Amino acid sequence: MRHLSVPSAQTQTWLDFCKSNGWLFSEAGVHPLEGGRKGIPLLDNAPIAGDSVWQGMPEVMVDGRVKGPSHWTQRLDEEIFKKMESEWPAAFEVQGDLQIVKIEPELQQFESNIAEAMLHQSPNIRVICADEGVQGDFRIRKLRVVQSRDGNESTLTRIKENGYSLWVDPSKVYFSIRLSTQRINTVTSAKNLSQRLGRGIVVCDPYAGVGPSMGALLAEDGLVSGYHVGDLNPQAVELLQMNIEHLVTKSSSSSFSPATIRCADATKWAMDNELVESCDLLLVNLPHDSISHLPELIPLLKKGDTTVLRGWAIIDKDEFESQKQLIIEAIEKTSAIIESVTIEEIKGFSSSKCFACFEVWLSRPI
Numbered sequence: 055m056r057h058l059s060v061p062s063a064q065t066q067t068w069l070d071f072c073k074s075n076g077w078l079f080s081e082a083g084v085h086p087l088e089g090g091r092k093g094i095p096l097l098d099n100a101p102i103a104g105d106s107v108w109q110g111m112p113e114v115m116v117d118g119r120v121k122g123p124s125h126w127t128q129r130l131d132e133e134i135f136k137k138m139e140s141e142w143p144a145a146f147e148v149q150g151d152l153q154i155v156k157i158e159p160e161l162q163q164f165e166s167n168i169a170e171a172m173l174h175q176s177p178n179i180r181v182i183c184a185d186e187g188v189q190g191d192f193r194i195r196k197l198r199v200v201q202s203r204d205g206n207e208s209t210l211t212r213i214k215e216n217g218y219s220l221w222v223d224p225s226k227v228y229f230s231i232r233l234s235t236q237r238i239n240t241v242t243s244a245k246n247l248s249q250r251l252g253r254g255i256v257v258c259d260p261y262a263g264v265g266p267s268m269g270a271l272l273a274e275d276g277l278v279s280g281y282h283v284g285d286l287n288p289q290a291v292e293l294l295q296m297n298i299e300h301l302v303t304k305s306s307s308s309s310f311s312p313a314t315i316r317c318a319d320a321t322k323w324a325m326d327n328e329l330v331e332s333c334d335l336l337l338v339n340l341p342h343d344s345i346s347h348l349p350e351l352i353p354l355l356k357k358g359d360t361t362v363l364r365g366w367a368i369i370d371k372d373e374f375e376s377q378k379q380l381i382i383e384a385i386e387k388t389s390a391i392i393e394s395v396t397i398e399e400i401k402g403f404s405s406s407k408c409f410a411c412f413e414v415w416l417s418r419p420i
């Protein structure tokens with residue numbers, strides 16, 4: 055059985071992390087490993103070995119200390135299982151207490167069997183949802199509740215990552231736990247910028263979704279002095295408001311200035327006097343359009359000091375250099391002075407495209 059090998063002192067942290075993401079195989083115990091390390095038992099849906107969410111922790115295969123079936127399909131009636139033996143869903147995603155699974159048309163007749171087996175296998179799961187694809191401008195998933203453990207069919211749930219919690223609702227707003235490492239890297243860049251400036255920084259996150267980047271940034275003592283966050287999707291903004299309110303109460307700082315949350319088109323933000331030239335760190339996360347939106351967004355960065363632009367984009371693998379040039383051109387058109395530009399692939403997106411992160415350190419003359 056798959057186990058994540060972690061230093062003994064970090065066992066509880068990794069147990070909590072795996073549990074809150076639905077990756078912990080809760081019916082197996084922690085396994086003592088050689089060298090005093092501990093093995094955290096993983097479910098099959100946990101990210102593959104080497105994925106960035108594991109932060110370098112290796113995976114090992116050892117016999118699990120299992121008290122029950124190790125896979126949800128073993129909870130299906132044997133006859134039903136055999137009917138579709140190789141067709142059962144191999145993967146699913148967990149967000150909080152929701153389990154989201156693609157059920158192919160030929161399996162829909164068995165969906166209540168699937169849901170029952172999954173609920174039985176994972177005691178922390180409340181609702182099994184069928185994933186019916188992405189829809190609309192905000193690319194939100196169409197979810198259909200197949201079964202609820204306790205009759206509560208709400209898709210509003212709470213996730214934990216890197217020590218903070220966030221309200222999410224995958225039927226209303228985009229959120230991906232897979233980008234948690236990116237958020238840790240954002241904090242590293244923000245700390246470097248804050249150190250350089252010798253003060254807390256103002257962050258603009260105009261495509262904030264439910265606000266995961268702010269979760270990571272606000273968790274750091276004294277790092278953020280103020281923020282402007284928002285999203286164009288009103289349903290995202292409702293959750294963003296709930297999350298920011300909670301994150302602020304958990305923060306060591308009692309006041310932030312500025313501190314605004316808005317439901318607006320990011321490309322129009324710089325027309326607002328309160329927002330133009332307001333931030334030290336600008337986050338741009340609309341991967342299909344991040345680069346083309348840059349000309350409208352750069353004016354949000356302060357003038358006279360070093361600032362950082364950090365964004366995420368889906369890029370054609372053979373257009374890396376030309377996309378980097380587009381970023382540079384967008385910045386140079388504003389007469390800004392570029393100190394450094396990095397662009398790196400984070401993961402594949404399709405056979406020809408990849409998901410990349412870019413970061414630019416720049417200063418805009420007064």
Ligand SMILES: C[S@@+](CC[C@H](N)C(=O)[O-])C[C@H]1O[C@@H](n2cnc3c(N)ncnc32)[C@H](O)[C@@H]1O
Nearest residue numbers: 192228229260261262263285286287319320339
């Ligand atoms: C890829 S998601 C990123 C969300 C969040 N930053 C995260 O990492 O989870 C992009 C977000 O941008 C929002 N959005 C799309 N177009 C927008 C626009 N023109 N202005 C502001 N937000 C927009 C979507 O509603 C969505 O929540």
